[in-house]
Amino acid sequence: MRNLLREWQGELKRVFTGSPDVLPGWVPRLAEGNDAGYHLPGSAVWAVHGSMTPIVAGIRALLMQALHPAALAGILEHSDFREDPLRRLARTIQWIFTVTYGSKADADEASARVRRLHEPVHGSYSDGRGSERRYSANDPEAARWVHLAFVDAFLTAHKIWGGTIPGGPDAYVREWAQAGLLMGVQDPPLTEADMRRQLDRWYNSGELLADSRVAETVEFIRNPPLHPLLRPGYRIIFAAAVYSLEPKYRRMLGLRTPRIGPLPLPVRLATRVTLGVVHLALGRGPGPSEQAARQRLRRLGHTPL
Structure with missing residues (x-):
């Protein structure tokens, strides 16, 4: 039993770090750099990204991003x-943790590296009206949809399963707008209300599309090639991502909240328990990226920490 638990913990760490026992090299490098970074202890971004809710939010963001045919074609x-x-x-x-915890120089470079990787990502797709259109991963509007889907997912998941957000939801949207700017988004939303208005404009424009490619992508996200020990927990996390979606997006994606007959399953409670177990397995207290950032801030004389 003990060996099985160790194997489960190792596979869980492999999912998030790539290795069951060794941190990726970029994590300790977050302690380097000569500026405080875009986000500091006590910020809304640190509160949201330092919690367990991004585990749900990441899946939700992928589901939402799949509805934009240009974003999906690029993937x-x-x-x-x-x-x-x-x-x-x-x-x-x-990229997320470098922008969250790294110096400004490192965050800028990490974002520029992603944009360089996006340069050859272009082609054509059929939009919701059947017209052929060109796409580019670095197109500001394509980047806007990805940014909106990210902010909506991370904020919504944290509001359901996370703690308080310093400054409230608007603070998170405003602070993470910097990440949007780094990725080429022009005038990213600065309030939750503006973010929701922009999402609604996309929905009402008819540009979002749910076709066979979306269905195949959703099925892959529902059943990724995970280690058998991780699959039960993943089913709960996937159900949580579906639960957190607005009903109109759920319908587009062909998804439903899990039920037994007419009775809904207790997704909120099951997710809270699952995230708690994951937290225990990964280790209580600040994660290694946050610890590295605090080392840099102490070296630079920033207080309080």
Whole structure:
């Protein structure tokens, strides 16, 4: 039993870091750098990203991003997410945590690196009206949809399963707008209300599309190639992502909250328990990225920490 638990913990760490026992090299480098960074202890971004709720939010963001045919075409035609989804997840985590906890110089470079990787990602797709259109991963409007889906997912998941947000939801939207700017988003939303208005404009425009490619992508996200020990917990986390979606997006994606007959299953409670177990397995207290950031801030003389 003890060996089984250790194996489960190792596989869980592998999902988030790429290794069951060794931190990726970029984490200790967050202690380097000569500026405080875009986000500091006590910020809304640190509160949200330092919790367990991003585990749900990441899946929710993928589901939402799949509804934009340009964003989905870029993923399906230019990424290895089907062959190696954990590698893509690790790259995404690296960017999020570098912008969250790293110096401004490191956050700028990490974002520029992602944009360089996006340069060859372009092609064509059929929009919701059947017209052929061109896409580019670095297109500001494509980047806007990805940013909106991210902010909506991380904020919503934290409001359901997380603690308080310093400054409230608007503070998170305003602070993470910096990440949008780094990725080429023009005038990202600065309040929750503005973020929701922009999402509604996308929905009402008819540009979002739910076709067979979306259905295949949703099915892959529902059943990724995870270690058998992780699958029961993942089913709960996936159900949580579905539960957190607005009903109109749920319908577009062909998803429903889990039920037994007419009775809804207790997704909120099951998710809270699952996130608590994951937290115990990964270790209580600040994560290694936050610890590295605090080392840098202490070295630079920033207080309080």
